[in-house]
Amino acid sequence: MKRTRTPFAITFSVWRAAFLREALDRLFEGRAAWLWLLIEPIIYIGVHAFGFTTFHIHQVGGMGINMFIIAGFTGFLLWRRTWTQVLHGIDSNRAFFAYRQVKPFDVAIVRATLELFLMVPVSIVIMSLAIMAGHGMTLNTQNPIWLPQDPLLVMAAVLALWLLGLGLGLVTSVAMRFVPEIDHIFKILYLPLYYMSGALLPLSVYVPEPYQYILVANPVVDGVELMRLGFFSGYVGLKGVSLAYIYAWALGLILLGLMLYKRFSRKLVMR
Template sequence: MTERVRTPFSITFSVWNAMFLREALDRLFEARAAWLWLLVEPIIYISIHAFGLETFHVHKVGGMAINMWIIAGFIGFLLWRRTWTQVLHGIDCNKAFFAYRQVKPFDVAIVRAVLELFLMVPIAIIIVALAIASGHAATPDLLNPVWLPGDPLLVMLSMAGLWLIGLGLGMITSVGLHFVPELDHIFKLLYLPLYYISGALLPLSLYVPAPYQYFFVANPVVNGIELMRQGFLPTYHPLDGVSLAYLYAWALGLMLVGLALYKRFSRKLVMR
């Protein structure tokens, strides 16, 4: 009886499948109600900031109702940030698996990133459904409410671009973290400011003077978030200069640099 020879693709798929199941169990059940916190965290942030902006009589931004404005932007931001942080710590959290020669650093990165995408899509649907059920439309005009995204393709393309940027940035920073562990403290300090300089929770068009807004538009995450909002409401007025091509140029560049670093330091990254 001859032994069946496995192809490289089948081996890679088996590795990804096994790691995906392990990572999913860890993310959803590593602590009590860990799965619930994945949904509660964005709801808390959205509710607090929506209430705060409405308290200051900010009811719409660029023609979009403030509640859906925050929801559309925060979903995109959270997908990017969670993908980045999960890939960032992927190598350190899976060192034991590198004892198997079939497991490579890129396997960990892609599995963690795909898992984050699988988790964020249903979370986004639930949050939007809750907002619609509570009477929040994308437009402040009660006579002509817009309940569903007007351009679903743009929403999906924007989310995919933000996800790829999170994956690429996570790969690059994970290499830096492997050689300089102290970088983790710097990254943690950046988490909170990133919420605001990315325009996820505060409208840059209202709080940043027009001559200086292009500094923020240079951030590809801002482009992805603004385009997501435009996908929800095609009549939304995004910041000047946002571009889907710019978003994907950054995504491609970060992915290529990340893959090059993983290739260059492939042996050092798996060493204990």
């Protein structure tokens, strides 16, 4: 008797196969491709940390400048990489849509999940290197803090930024399918976003308090600030950040993205 597989079993098989393929491409596509996943954030963090210390800025909001940058930048990088991977997922896997079991959302969720699997160990390695170099959460050598003080908040912020990247990727991938030129705009925005999100710059220092509410309207800023607050509970940053606000944005974008994927399912897989 012929054994039929359930829809869940088919979906799981598609996700597993796509995950292995994407992982091999990301880690072994070029020479030492896996190493560049680690080198990129280290270069950004090292250059900006050196710049701040050159100008005698050693802490922000009570948090050591090195950990300030690491905590914020790794969270931002998770969001940005998840967004861009989902954004280009359809174009990078168009040949596989010839198989009716493979849907555009399968590619999106697999790429986003792979990014989470890659960024978590990368962040742990960067944090470990900083700790071994003697950089704690604060400059207090009498009572140094090496590990996150609120791990649950850190994990909640990481998950929120990841979901936000997934949701934005779903929506923008549909938009780029109809207007391919929009990708050029996104590439132009990549660098400004590093600074507008507060990943590399202390926005609470450079933006007057009466206008900080404008920055907090950006959910990525909330996620970055909550990452730092999770690492060091005494951190004083932007006021008004909210974890629920990020999840609300993430849920709204994911639902909108799913509706767009459903509405334009045939258009998305056509060449």
